[in-house]
Each structure stands twice: as structure tokens, then as C-alpha cells.
Amino acid sequence: MKRQFFCVNAKKYDSNKDYVVTAASSLNKPESNTVMFCTEEHMGKIGVLMSIENCIVFWPEKTEIPKNIRLRHVIIAAPDPRQAYAMFFLDNGITYYPEPSKYQMRNGAYIAEGAQIGENVVLFPGTYIDSQVVIGDGCYIGSGVKLLGNTRLGKNVIVRENAVIGADGLSTMRKPDGGPATIPQFGGVVLEDEVQIGANTVIARGSIDDTIIHHGAKIDNLCFISHNVQVGVNTFIVGETIMFGSSSTGVEAYISGNSSIREGVHVGEKSFVGMGSVVVESVPNGAIVMGNPARQYRF
Numbered sequence: 001m002k003r004q005f006f007c008v009n010a011k012k013y014d015s016n017k018d019y020v021v022t023a024a025s026s027l028n029k030p031e032s033n034t035v036m037f038c039t040e041e042h043m044g045k046i047g048v049l050m051s052i053e054n055c056i057v058f059w060p061e062k063t064e065i066p067k068n069i070r071l072r073h074v075i076i077a078a079p080d081p082r083q084a085y086a087m088f089f090l091d092n093g094i095t096y097y098p099e100p101s102k103y104q105m106r107n108g109a110y111i112a113e114g115a116q117i118g119e120n121v122v123l124f125p126g127t128y129i130d131s132q133v134v135i136g137d138g139c140y141i142g143s144g145v146k147l148l149g150n151t152r153l154g155k156n157v158i159v160r161e162n163a164v165i166g167a168d169g170l171s172t173m174r175k176p177d178g179g180p181a182t183i184p185q186f187g188g189v190v191l192e193d194e195v196q197i198g199a200n201t202v203i204a205r206g207s208i209d210d211t212i213i214h215h216g217a218k219i220d221n222l223c224f225i226s227h228n229v230q231v232g233v234n235t236f237i238v239g240e241t242i243m244f245g246s247s248s249t250g251v252e253a254y255i256s257g258n259s260s261i262r263e264g265v266h267v268g269e270k271s272f273v274g275m276g277s278v279v280v281e282s283v284p285n286g287a288i289v290m291g292n293p294a295r296q297y298r299f
Contacts, residue, residue: 005186006094008035010056014074019054024186026208030055036208037085049073058084086173086181096184098148098168101131109141118155130166132188142199149205150188157191160199160221165189169204169227169245183207185227192216198223198239207245220257232269250285 004022011018025034027045030052037058038046046069049057053072059065061077069075078084089095101112108125111117115129118137126144129135133147136155141147145159148166159165171183187206191197191213198221205211206228213219213231220239230248231237238257247261250269259277261267266282273279274290274297283289288297 005096005184006092008056008088008092008094010054010074013056013076017054017074021054021056024184024208025055029209035085035088037081039081056088058082058088080173083173083175083181086183087175089184090175090181094184095182096186098130124161133166136193150210151191151205152188153191154193154195154215156194158196159191160197160201162200163197164202165191165197166205167202169207171207171227171245187211187227189213195219201225203229226263238275 007020007022009020019033021033021035023034025031025036027042027048030048032052033054035056040060040063043063049069055073057073057075058081059075059077060081061079065075076084103110103112107123109123109127111129112131114131116134118135120138121135122140124141124143127141128146130148132150134152136153138156139153140158142159142161144162146164151166166189168185171185173181175181185205185207187208187210189203189205189211192215194216195213196218198219200221201219201223203211203225204227209228211225211227211229214233216234217231219237222240223237224242226243226245228246229243232249232253233251235249235253237255240258241255243261244263246263247265249267252270253267255267255273256275258275259273262280265279267273268283268285268287270286271283272288277290277294278292279289279294289295290297
């Protein structure tokens with residue numbers, strides 16, 4: 001059953017429609033009775049709006065709205081649909097801040113009621129495990145780790161000391177007057193089997209869809225993995241690297257230390273990013289890139 005994060009009647013935006021929206025969704029994973037936004041670059045995906053109904057959709061004002069989509073949803077044209085989407089939450093007082101839960105203690109770890117912990121899990125003192133967290137068998141959770149929100153760990157996952165998994169990322173637009181309009185983060189984090197996360201690393205939960213670290217990936221100490229990132233199977237990410245929102249890697253990519261990967265950029269399968277690189281364009285499979293901005297190295 002889909003979770004209900006809020007309740008806003010569409011009649012507030014269109015007097016001819018009378019239904020409620022209770023969550024956010026994206027064109028990648030659309031759901032009925034949700035709020036979402038489309039930009040010009042998303043127009044190739046709008047056909048999915050015919051597979052759902054009763055949404056509020058913020059739409060680029062210079063783009064024609066198909067009649068069949070308008071009939072199924074409330075469509076609101078805006079100069080900047082993402083900004084309008086952010087203002088929807090501000091105008092309706094929706095924040096989705098985490099709330100404290102009752103907890104029990106196990107070996108000095110704080111475990112909120114509702115958390116699910118598998119067999120043979122090692123928990124060190126000072127760990128906090130939130131109420132929605134699911135931990136698979138054989139995991140190792142170091143001292144001071146925080147597992148927050150809808151975070152799910154597969155089997156044999158290692159999370160080192162003081163890492164924070166499921167933190168709220170900085171998804172903030174500016175209001176028309178220049179002030180901040182924060183977009184609540186409703187997604188989760190998935191760490192698949194055999195993933196390793198280094199000490200003091202932070203992995204932000206997804207803004208709508210999940211942030212996913214795929215099977216066997218290794219992320220070093222002091223990294224930041226932002227919302228909606230997808231780290232590919234058996235990828236290695238070295239310390240002090242930042243992957244910004246919705247960036248991704250293919251299988252067995254290698255990102256050297258102190259690198260920055262721009263939002264939305266894909267680092268291809270078995271590619272190599274040199275130390276200290278600033279990657280602002282997608283990297284082809286098998287390529288070697290380095291520098292600021294990163295350029296492909298050719299033998």
C-alpha cells in the first residue's frame with residue numbers, strides 16, 4: 001500500500017476537480033494521486049501520464065498541454081515547473097521532517113520501534129537505527145552510524161564508523177523573491193548485498209525515487225552521495241568524492257579520490273575517473289577521464 005505523506009485537495013488548484021494527492025512521484029515511477037513536475041527535457045516521457053490519474057502536474061508554460069492529459073490531471077503551467085513544485089510544499093506547509101521514535105537499546109545501539117534487523121548483525125555502541133530501517137543478515141554497523149528514514153540494507157553490508165545513511169539532502173529552490181523553498185525528500189536509500197560504506201560518509205535519501213548503491217559497490221571514507229544517485233555494481237569510489245543529485249555510474253566504474261561528479265552525469269561501465277577530477281559531462285564506457293573539467297585521456 002502506498003504511503004500517504006500529506007493530503008491536499010486538487011480543488012485548491014482547479015475547482016472542477018475533487019480528489020486528493022497524498023505523495024510525490026516522478027515520470028520515471030509515476031503514481032496516481034501524486035504531485036509531480038515536468039520540464040522541457042522531460043517531454044519524451046509524458047506518455048506515462050496516461051497510465052495514471054488524479055495528479056497535480058506542474059508544466060512548462062510554453063509547452064502545449066495535450067487535451068487527454070489535461071482531462072486526467074490538474075495541469076498547472078509555470079515559467080519554472082520545478083520552482084512551482086517546490087512552492088507547492090511551502091504553500092501547503094509540507095515539510096516531512098523526521099520525528100523521534102520510541103527505542104530500545106542493544107549493546108549501546110539505539111533501535112527505534114519498527115526497525116527490522118536480520119540474523120548475525122553486528123551493532124556497535126552509539127549507532128541509531130530509525131523505525132523504517134530494514135537490515136539484512138550478516139551486516140556490520142560501526143559505532144556512531146545513523147541509519148535514517150526508509151533505508152534498506154541487503155545481506156553482508158558493512159557501514160563504517162559515523163556514516164550517515166538516509167540524510168536529508170539540499171533540494172532547495174529559490175522563491176520568486178529570492179528566499180529558500182525547500183523540497184521535502186520522500187525517497188529512501190537502498191544498499192544492496194555486499195556493499196561497503198566508509199567512515200564519515202553521508203548518503204542522502206532520494207527526493208522522490210530511491211538513492212541506490214548496487215551490489216558489491218565500495219564507497220570510501222568521507223564521501224558524499226547525494227539524492228537519487230545510482231552507484232553501479234562493483235563500482236569503487238575513493239575518499240572525499242562527491243556525487244551530486246541524480247548522477248550515476250555503470251558496472252565496475254572507478255572514481256579516484258577528491259573527485260566531483262556533476263548532477264545528472266553518468267560515469268560509464270568500467271570507466272576510470274582520475275584523482276581530483278571535476279566531471280561535468282557523461283563518461284563513455286571504458287574511458288579514462290581526468291582534470292578540471294575532466295577530459296578523456298587517449299593513448
